[in-house]
Amino acid sequence: MRGAKAGLLAMLLTLAAFSASVSADEDSRIVINDEIFSTSGPVWISVSCLKVGCPGMELVIWSDGVEESHEDPHLVEWSGWVEGNVSWQLLVDSGTEANDLSTEVILSRMDEWTEYTDLPNIVPSPGSQGEYPQINTTSPCQLHFCGAIDLLSEGVLYVGALENQSDKDAVMVVGDPGDVLLLNSLRGPSEIHIEIWQRGEESKSLLDTIERTEMGHYFEYPAQGELWIRLVHSAEEDYSPYEFEIIRYDDDSEAPNGGELSNPWNHGEALPFYGDSSLLYHGHLAASDSQGDSLLIASGAKMVLEPFCSFTDIVSVEIMLHQMDGSSLAVESGCAEEFETTEQTVSIEFGLTTQGKTAAWSI
Structure with missing residues (x-):
């Protein structure tokens, strides 16, 4: 009987030790993220380790009543179509913190900009007619003002997936x-x-191919026909959600009262000078715009000014000081150096031109 009791005690001690070991292992795991969201469309969740390695990194997904787990010390990710709720947890061993990780999530935010019906594989043949899918967007921003805007984007965040x-x-x-x-x-x-295509009545042509590393990429709408974009991925990939942002700056709404910005300025009174509030004026030059844009800003006498000019490509700048008597004086240094207005200066005009390049500017 004593032997039986001793054996039972030994077994209990062994089980207790095993339980303590399991608890210690579980206690060393940390839940870094624990989230749930509701959506309809393609979803991609990716977490990468910013250190040499993140031991015990595991992504657990619950979607459509199914649990999936992916474990890797460098990168864990999951892709799929979701109708309803999806929840996910990220676990790591102790020693890894949230700032050691980079997390990316793609999910549908607007039904209008989600691929529910498979998009065409190719740009349709020239001249062919059909009910083709379209992206119709215009930036609400003009010079120094943005109208009512979805803060997620100035244009469209489109979400889709390449099935195979x-x-x-x-x-x-x-x-x-x-x-x-x-x-x-x-x-x-x-x-x-992303491929950029032009399609007309008699022909279609590939204009450019833009890699992910080349974002953001400015380009001009074709002079003739329609603009199409086409998403292509490497042949080794299977189901691949994607998200791209595209913004259109309508040249018919550039100027303060509508229409295209002229050069020289012919849009009425000078725009406000903001000084210490540091507001910028923004615009865009199309490659085919030989005249360019101008910006007329109200000024005062004997002001020392240092212009801050930013461009996404090569842009030429001419600065003119407009005087009370209607004459003008050129500022030879352009945007390169500070300058001083005269006793008669009432406004400053920036003339902006580009040589065959599409570019954004801010002043």
Whole structure:
């Protein structure tokens, strides 16, 4: 009997020791993220380790009643179509903190800008008619003012997915010649790039191919026909959600009262000088715009000014001081140095031109 009791005691001690060991292992795991959201469309969740390695890094997903787990010390990710709720946890061993990790999530924010029906694989043949999918967006921002705006984007954040190795997605972008467009971002788990196409009545042509590393990319709407963009990924990839941001700057709404900005200025009174409030004026030059843009800002006499000019490509700047008597004086230094207005200066005009380049400017 004593032997039986001794054996039972030994077994209990062994189980207790095993339980303590399991608890110690569990206690060493930390839940860094624990989130749930509701959506309809493609979803991608990716967490990468910014250190040499993050031991015990595990991504656990619950979607459509199914649990999935992915574990790797460097990168964990999950992709899928979600209808309803999806919840996820990120666990790591102790010693890894939130700032050691980089997290990216793609999910549908607006039904209008989500691929619910598979987009065409190719840009349609020239002249063919059909109900083709379109992206129609115009930036609400003009010079120094932005109207009511979805803070997520100045344009459209479009979410879709390439279903398999052979899937491609093509979509038409509404616009007119002279408009400037910006491909501002491209995200997803695979090596996706964007082709820019022109389609007319008699021909279609590939204008450019933009890699993810080339975002944001400014370009001009074609002089003839339609603009299409086409998303392509590497042949080795399977289901790949993507998100891209595209913004259209309509040249018909550049000026204060509508229409295209002229050079020289012919849009009425000078715009306000903001001084210490540090507000910027913004605009865009299309490659085909030979005249360029101008900006007329109210000024005063004997002011020492230091212009801050920023451009995404090579832009030439001419600065003129307009005087009370209607004459003008050139500022030879342009944006390079500070300058002083005269006793008669009432406004300052910036003339901006580019040689065959599409560029954004801010002053």
